[in-house]
Amino acid sequence: MKRVAILGPSTFSEEATRHFLGENFTYVSYKLISEVFNATASGETDLSVIPIENTLEGSVHLHVDWLVHEVDLPIRAEWVFPIDMNLIGYPNPNTDVNPANPYLHIRKVLSHQVVPAQCNQFMKQYLRGAEFEQVSSTAEGVRIVSELQDPTVAAIGTAIASANYDVPMLQREIQDHKDNMTRFLLVGKEASELMPSEVMKTTILVTLPEDYPGALHQVLSAFAWRRINLSKIESKPTKKKLGIYYFYIDIVGTMDSILLPAAIQEIEAIGCQVRILGCYPSYPYIGS
Ligand SMILES: O=C(O)C(=O)Cc1ccccc1
Numbered sequence: 001m002k003r004v005a006i007l008g009p010s011t012f013s014e015e016a017t018r019h020f021l022g023e024n025f026t027y028v029s030y031k032l033i034s035e036v037f038n039a040t041a042s043g044e045t046d047l048s049v050i051p052i053e054n055t056l057e058g059s060v061h062l063h064v065d066w067l068v069h070e071v072d073l074p075i076r077a078e079w080v081f082p083i084d085m086n087l088i089g090y091p092n093p094n095t096d097v098n099p100a101n102p103y104l105h106i107r108k109v110l111s112h113q114v115v116p117a118q119c120n121q122f123m124k125q126y127l128r129g130a131e132f133e134q135v136s137s138t139a140e141g142v143r144i145v146s147e148l149q150d151p152t153v154a155a156i157g158t159a160i161a162s163a164n165y166d167v168p169m170l171q172r173e174i175q176d177h178k179d180n181m182t183r184f185l186l187v188g189k190e191a192s193e194l195m196p197s198e199v200m201k202t203t204i205l206v207t208l209p210e211d212y213p214g215a216l217h218q219v220l221s222a223f224a225w226r227r228i229n230l231s232k233i234e235s236k237p238t239k240k241k242l243g244i245y246y247f248y249i250d251i252v253g254t255m256d257s258i259l260l261p262a263a264i265q266e267i268e269a270i271g272c273q274v275r276i277l278g279c280y281p282s283y284p285y286i287g288s
Pocket of ligand 1 (some may be wrong): 007010011012014083112114115136137138139140182226
């Protein structure tokens with residue numbers, strides 16, 4: 001059975017991965033996302049699951065940086081999964097609880113770095129005086145709360161973490177939007193037998209030649225006139241020199257077609273460097 005590294009246990013990554021990959025894999029939990037990447041880079045596991053982008057927050061920059069700069073692990077699949085954030089902690093122990101805000105006793109909230117942007121309205125309304133502390137995963141926050149047993153410290157995480165660490169669920173679904181989706185990537189050195197998908201994507205990194213006016217326009221037109229659909233384009237610093245960027249581009253289509261390799265050849269011909277991060281099936285979320 002293939003071994004899959006995930007940030008976990010009891011995290012959103014675990015929920016999303018079990019939903020899409022099911023029980024035909026062995027899941028190995030790691031506390032830090034760096035460990036999740038390194039497990040597959042070193043051969044300890046076959047595949048790693050990386051949360052890469054969220055509807056409200058956009059790209060998880062730290063994870064994109066790992067994928068691009070630290071490891072060489074092709075993307076093997078992607079899927080989107082709806083994330084319901086929950087406030088997990090102990091109720092207000094005082095008798096004079098304010099009915100308009102039962103969470104005034106909470107002074108600190110622990111969670112993963114991408115969470116506050118997804119629960120902005122709730123946090124502004126109910127947790128205004130609380131400090132946010134970033135921890136390695138949402139489940140790690142719930143674990144710490146369970147150890148502290150201090151009602152002034154709460155976490156935001158999964159319903160399963162609340163049950164597993166035996167910390168009460170204070171309020172369900174506190175995310176700003178009902179369809180709060182997260183995109184996950186499956187990365188690994190070897191291709192795995194996965195269910196087919198109607199949608200195939202290819203991710204490439206393009207570094208433009210320096211001092212070439214209109215280079216980005218030419219890159220985009222190489223795709224446009226072939227009617228190749230781009231589903232994402234983001235400029236990111238190369239980290240080598242201030243002001244020099246690469247473009248992270250998701251394309252709907254595969255390298256098996258004639259059009260996409262031709263478009264890539266065209267942009268290489270104008271002096272762009274192109275790195276292909278993967279060509280993979282993309283799975284939409286279909287309710288469970
Ligand atoms: O910490 C977790 O639960 C994760 O899996 C990372 C994460 C956090 C918030 C949204 C999606 C993934």
